[in-house]
Amino acid sequence: MTETPKGKKNVLLYNLIFVVVGLGLFxxxxxxxxxxxxxLPHxxxxxxxxxxxxxxxxxxxxxxxxxxDGVAPLPDGHPPKYRCLFCHKRDQ
Ligand code: HEC
Ligand code: HEC
Structure with missing residues (x-):
């Protein structure tokens, strides 16, 4: 099992890309x-x-x-409204 220098270089490059992308995301x-x-109001x-x-x-x-037709209709352009509490979080 001998690795060519070129193969090693590629591994290093991929690791570097991985770190840079990870850092960017962070x-x-x-x-x-x-x-x-x-x-959700209190x-x-x-x-x-x-x-x-x-x-x-x-x-x-x-x-x-x-x-x-309720007392407090949702505003125009309100995002899809399934599962209200996923977006309008409780407790604060
Ligand atoms: C009995 C009627 C009623 C019910 C049931 C009700 N609401 Fe409301 N809601 C209102 C009214 C009236 C307002 C506007 C005045 C206020 O803030 O109380 C409002 C305001 C809001 C607001 C805006 C708060 C802000 O800061 O502008 C959100 C978010 C909200 N309600 C989410 C919910 C969710 C999620 C539920 C179900 C768990 C719910 N409401 C159930 C009447 C209701
Ligand atoms: C995908 C996320 C999402 C879901 C699900 C969702 N909402 Fe909203 N809602 C928002 C966002 C973002 C706004 C602010 C919109 C804006 O400012 O134009 C909003 C605004 C509102 C407002 C007006 C608040 C104000 O101050 O004018 C009310 C009331 C409300 N939502 C109630 C609800 C109810 C009731 C449900 C479930 C039937 C629900 N929402 C589901 C994201 C969501």
Whole structure:
């Protein structure tokens, strides 16, 4: 088993690329803009949803108010709305 110098060089190059890409990703995430999605509010309306442990269970009622014919329709251009609480995080 003898490795040619060229093969070794390639391994080094790939390791280097791996490290550079990893570092780039790390810096990208580190400097990523702060999360701006509004969290689930703490008020009389929403307090009970903080207490329901199962997110899926809690989300069942969101649409009662947050729908086109509810008291607080979603804004235009709202992202796809399945699983509200994945985006609108609880507890803070
Ligand atoms: C009984 C009606 C009602 C229900 C049920 C309800 N909401 Fe709301 N929600 C409102 C109203 C009214 C507002 C606007 C005033 C306010 O902040 O309370 C609002 C505001 C919000 C906001 C905006 C907060 C902000 O900072 O601008 C988010 C996010 C939200 N609701 C998410 C949810 C989610 C997720 C659920 C289900 C777990 C839910 N709501 C259930 C009535 C409701
Ligand atoms: C994929 C992520 C995502 C999901 C899922 C999602 N939302 Fe949102 N929601 C957002 C973002 C981002 C905004 C802010 C949009 C903007 O500022 O234009 C927003 C805005 C809102 C607002 C208005 C907040 C304000 O201050 O005007 C309400 C109310 C709301 N969402 C409720 C809900 C409800 C109820 C559900 C589930 C039926 C839901 N959202 C699911 C990402 C999400």
């Amino acid at each position: 810096l990208f995430l580190w400097f990523a803009p702060e999360e701006t999605t509004p969290r 008020d009389d309306t929403h307090e009970k949803f903080h207490e329901i442990v199962d997110k899926k269970e809690a989300e069942k009622s969101c649409g009662d108010c947050h729908s086109d």
